[in-house]
Amino acid sequence: MGPLPQRCEALVLHHINYGESDVILTLFTAQYGLQKGFAKAGRKSRKRFGAVLEPFTQAVFQWKKGRGAFLILQEAELVNSRFGLRGDLLRLALASYGVELVSLLLEEGESYQLIYELLCSFLDYLEQGGDELSARLLFELRLIYLLGYMPHLLHCSECLKIFDNELIRFDANRGGSLCLDCAGSAGIAVDLGTIGSLARSLKVAHRQFEGFSFGQKTLQQAGLILSQVLQQILPREPKSLKFLSQL
Numbered sequence: 140m141g142p143l144p145q146r147c148e149a150l151v152l153h154h155i156n157y158g159e160s161d162v163i164l165t166l167f168t169a170q171y172g173l174q175k176g177f178a179k180a181g182r183k184s185r186k187r188f189g190a191v192l193e194p195f196t197q198a199v200f201q202w203k204k205g206r207g208a209f210l211i212l213q214e215a216e217l218v219n220s221r222f223g224l225r226g227d228l229l230r231l232a233l234a235s236y237g238v239e240l241v242s243l244l245l246e247e248g249e250s251y252q253l254i255y256e257l258l259c260s261f262l263d264y265l266e267q268g269g270d271e272l273s274a275r276l277l278f279e280l281r282l283i284y285l286l287g288y289m290p291h292l293l294h295c296s297e298c299l300k301i302f303d304n305e306l307i308r309f310d311a312n313r314g315g316s317l318c319l320d321c322a323g324s325a326g327i328a329v330d331l332g333t334i335g336s337l338a339r340s341l342k343v344a345h346r347q348f349e350g351f352s353f354g355q356k357t358l359q360q361a362g363l364i365l366s367q368v369l370q371q372i373l374p375r376e377p378k379s380l381k382f383l384s385q386l
């Protein structure tokens with residue numbers, strides 16, 4: 140990775156007010172992953188920063204390299220404020236959850252570009268009023284996949300038998316789907332149909348959220364499967380998840 144360029148597009152993940160009028164941002168860039176940005180007098184300077192310092196906003200930032208890990212932000216041009224997310228509590232909570240998952244799980248050297256596109260498309264779809272529950276399922280599934288943590292789905296993760304119209308169980312601790320012989324009482328009972336839906340969803344481009352509408356049973360079972368996988372890989376429980384589960 141060469142020295143940082145002076146300009147690049149980023150998505151604002153977090154915003155902390157600092158001192159009288161400064162702002163510290165957590166930025167996600169497609170090229171360099173997560174970066175901390177410092178906007179001196181960011182809350183006063185509408186001219187330099189307009190309305191770009193809020194979470195979920197995409198903008199082209201110009202900066203100088205600061206001391207330590209901070210980028211000293213000079214100015215910014217708005218690309219997309221996603222202001223519409225702020226009008227609906229569930230959508231806002233889901234957007235916060237998506238942003239927090241990426242902040243917690245992104246590591247050096249990941250394929251930032253695809254995850255950046257995934258997160259931006261997820262936020263756009265929520266803002267446009269798309270099916271929230273299907274969007275959450277697709278986002279979690281694709282994030283797990285892009286981070287390289289995909290469990291075994293269509294075959295038993297222990298004996299590798301390919302499933303054929305049978306009862307199966309899922310246990311993320313044991314690698315994913317399990318045939319009944321291997322599973323014993325481990326994990327949770329899931330329908331092969333749910334597993335099939337997850338596998339098929341991964342064949343669609345990561346940016347596409349339009350056109351999916353999962354049934355109640357798929358949403359419920361897939362929710363349990365994905366939360367098992369996420370619990371295994373997350374360093375801690377996301378704060379936004381607690382809020383989300385109260386809605």
Ligand SMILES: [Zn+2]
Pocket residue numbers: 295296297298299300317318319320321322
């Ligand atoms: Zn087996």
